[in-house]
Amino acid sequence: MCELLGMECNVPTDIVFSFTGLRLRGGKTGPHGDGWGLAFYEGRAARVFLEPAPAARSPLASFLGEHPIKTMLAVGHVRRRTRGKTTLANTHPFARELWGRTWVFAHNGTLRRVRRRRLGRFRPIGQTDSEHAFCCLLARLDRRFAGYPRRPSDLWEAVADIGAELGADGTFNFLLGDGRHLYARCSTKLWYIIRKAPFGVAQLADEDVRIDFSRVTTARDRVAIVATAPLTHNETWTQGRPGDLWVFDRGTLVATLTPARAGSSAPSRRGSPAPPR
């Protein structure tokens, strides 16, 4: 299994504090020592740092902590392998281009039968069930829409739908980014928090590190953080319900979608759509 970390904000923000917690679980406070990755968006493009080695002891991960890259959308992952060897090709997050934007994807869980599913134009480079699922997901989106949908909520419903369909095969907690939204699906465990004014002091759960967000933010900043388990122990995190897909836009949870069943095309939705970015 693995741990996920996502961040989505209304101003460029550095993810160092949260990533510090995550990377400790990559071989130190947690057993996820088979690789790590961190994707940073700049508009529709993302750069992805990947390493098939423990994050906790990685000089590159340390470098990113010392030279923060500010972004509105980031997806991170530390891996404890269940399927597929410890190689670069099997390291999350995976990335593909669809509709002229980079999509990145990270998975926690196992989908034992997903590799029986037919692929479309996207092919896995590695051997993981996760990358296979990502390829299926993008192919289904590509079949359903000619391009990025004009109504973002159509896309959200499609992601929720496909998540439910593929998730019926096993455990399918995932983070998906498209440069505009962060999609976070809870299958068994996923938590989020929105940090906004008034900002306070947060204390990492994994190490004696604390940060006073009020000193590094402005009153209008909003930062959504999603993680497999709460990263801080003095803040209130919200736990996901199995089957829910959260959609974050500009640091706001704009929708929670709960498909009625696998393959349903009419998921129920709570929350309201955000203006296009």
Place this chain on the structure above:
Amino acid sequence: MCELLGMECNVPTDIVFSFTGLRLRGGKTGPHGDGWGLAFYEGRAARVFLEPAPAARSPLASFLGEHPIKTMLAVGHVRRRTRGKTTLANTHPFARELWGRTWVFAHNGTLRRVRRRRLGRFRPIGQTDSEHAFCCLLARLDRRFAGYPRRPSDLWEAVADIGAELGADGTFNFLLGDGRHLYARCSTKLWYIIRKAPFGVAQLADEDVRIDFSRVTTARDRVAIVATAPLTHNETWTQGRPGDLWVFDRGTLVATLTPARAGSSAPSRRGSPAPPR
């Protein structure tokens, strides 16, 4: 314009010495200060480090110099923009998945009319003519072959062909990697060198840095380096002829293809195919 750097070897090799020369041209000894990128293959996957900022002053580029990543195939680029803003999306090398492997591409030159060409399933994320050309190239390969061709030389000829066709629009020096070969097309300027036993001392042209390769190699190592301009001044580099496509495999120049004219399907070929890797 920009500068290209490619490396293809028969043993995992670090590219630090050559990259040191290249990055100095990214804002110090050369004017290419609008971004840089370096892709490292591990099998069919590649990780790509990108930064829309001068390489010569980049902490990340320094980090890569201090923490070498050994690879059999690398593609690097420093950018001086002619088309498209200084953004991550416009930073070379570009990467896409085709046939279950990562392809990376870096371009030196300008193809003024390439954006009139119709795209297939690959869409540009940024605004450069270079990424548009890369998308066209991959779409044409995808149309011509159902998967990675059994006879690699069929693929080499296709790349030479498409290179000639797109290159008819302007200046199209490029490097292309598919995890197995390095393809290097000379439109106006490109040079290569094969380093092999007996290894000697090389001296960078851009700074007072030298390396004694005999101390870091074995007798069977072969390393091909391709660059826009020779990176050392005490070695013998071979200059490309306009229109030639070089194919490197395991540190050997396995073919030089010269399409008779744009769109020709029967390029002449010198050299012999290498065994599949």
